[in-house]
Amino acid sequence: MIRKTVILLLATAIAAATGALAAETLESGLRGSTPLNDEGAAAPMTPMRNTAEKEVRNYPEQPPVIPHSIDGYQIDLRSNKCLSCHARARTAESQAPMVSITHFMDRDGQFLASISPRRFFCTECHVPQSVATPPVSNDFVDIDTMLNRAAPGGRR
Amino acid sequence: MTGSDPKASRPGFVRRAWGFLLELLDVLIKPSTVLGLGVLVIAGFVAGIIFWGGFNTALEVTNTEKFCTSCHEMRDNVFSELKSTIHFTNRSGVRATCPDCHVPHNWTDKIARKMQASQEVWGKLFGYIDTREKFLDKRLELALHEWARFKANDSLECRNCHSADSMDLTKQSPRAAVAHERYLFTGQKTCIDCHKGIAHHLPDMRGVPGWQ
Numbered sequence: 207m208i209r210k211t212v213i214l215l216l217a218t219a220i221a222a223a224t225g226a227l228a229a230e231t232l233e234s235g236l237r238g239s240t241p242l243n244d245e246g247a248a249a250p251m252t253p254m255r256n257t258a259e260k261e262v263r264n265y266p267e268q269p270p271v272i273p274h275s276i277d278g279y280q281i282d283l284r285s286n287k288c289l290s291c292h293a294r295a296r297t298a299e300s301q302a303p304m305v306s307i308t309h310f311m312d313r314d315g316q317f318l319a320s321i322s323p324r325r326f327f328c329t330e331c332h333v334p335q336s337v338a339t340p341p342v343s344n345d346f347v348d349i350d351t352m353l354n355r356a357a358p359g360g361r362r
Numbered sequence: 363m364t365g366s367d368p369k370a371s372r373p374g375f376v377r378r379a380w381g382f383l384l385e386l387l388d389v390l391i392k393p394s395t396v397l398g399l400g401v402l403v404i405a406g407f408v409a410g411i412i413f414w415g416g417f418n419t420a421l422e423v424t425n426t427e428k429f430c431t432s433c434h435e436m437r438d439n440v441f442s443e444l445k446s447t448i449h450f451t452n453r454s455g456v457r458a459t460c461p462d463c464h465v466p467h468n469w470t471d472k473i474a475r476k477m478q479a480s481q482e483v484w485g486k487l488f489g490y491i492d493t494r495e496k497f498l499d500k501r502l503e504l505a506l507h508e509w510a511r512f513k514a515n516d517s518l519e520c521r522n523c524h525s526a527d528s529m530d531l532t533k534q535s536p537r538a539a540v541a542h543e544r545y546l547f548t549g550q551k552t553c554i555d556c557h558k559g560i561a562h563h564l565p566d567m568r569g570v571p572g573w574q
Contacts, residue, residue, distance in 0.1 A: 258536040285567035
């Protein structure tokens with residue numbers, strides 16, 4: 207008898223809980239208010255940052271980001287649009303930064319005459335930046351700030 | 363002329379053709395004895411309208427996107443590549459169709475280009491680029507022709523819509539503004555020098571000046 211009552215109570219509780227869950231709208235920074243079992247409307251695409259001004263690197267090894275739009279740039283086996291400005295021979299005319307000398311090295315550290323095939327596809331590392339405001343903020347702290355904090359008398 | 367022996371005295375083909383031409387000329391230069399001058403003038407005028415109108419209509423039919431893409435060589439290669447570019451869809455809905463860039467707009471140059479294009483009919487008949495592989499093999503050669511044409515006429519087909527005088531540099535991205543100011547406005551370069559591959563994919567660019 208008691209057992210039956212317990213099962214009944216449990217069932218009621220579960221039903222009530224799922225009902226409440228289903229009725230509640232979830233507000234999430236990434237998903238918005240779309241229910242979990244639905245696919246939300248796609249956010250409108252934002253334009254690329256197009257200032258052509260160098261952006262700071264967050265750590266020394268970071269591949270520099272592309273400060274301009276690269277819509278329709280063809281990078282494949284036949285041609286590489288990036289290199290028509292950033293190649294060594296093209297930089298005088300374009301005033302674009304030259305591809306780093308490290309990109310001329312093969313895997314054994316030998317310098318080749320032109321871009322090493324393994325570094326040919328620029329967008330594997332270098333990417334343009336969107337002007338979107340991120341829904342989740344980033345609390346990355348760069349090394350200078352970190353060292354400053356650790357130094358005696360530094361701000362923590 | 364034909365005497366008692368028609369087989370022996372029948373003149374050769376050239377002679378007969380020449381005789382016919384002389385007779386025709388005779389008819390053409392003699393004043394008409396049956397039709398009035400007014401009738402002839404009006405009939406000539408109407409026939410002129412029909413022939414000239416028909417010619418121009420036929421010419422314009424061959425100057426449409428629909429006509430160009432009725433061949434699979436165009437539809438499956440260059441036209442499908444155009445579809446993802448700004449010259450096909452954009453915010454204001456202005457589309458550059460095939461002839462806007464590939465056929466000169468003024469009449470004399472258009473006719474000259476159309477006569478040149480008869481070679482392309484030959485190419486179509488004999489399957490010059492009837493597979494994707496053949497097209498890719500020939501792609502550099504075909505692209506070089508177009509680039510040479512644009513270079514020779516100072517990118518005339520670009521400038522039919524894009525006028526350097528109407529460019530507002532403040533509305534351009536900083537890179538574009540600098541490049542246009544330095545190279546376009548000074549006349550050092552023409553559109554096609556920098557804007558290759560904006561409407562179709564590029565061929566293998568090794569050896570093309572300015573490319574790697």
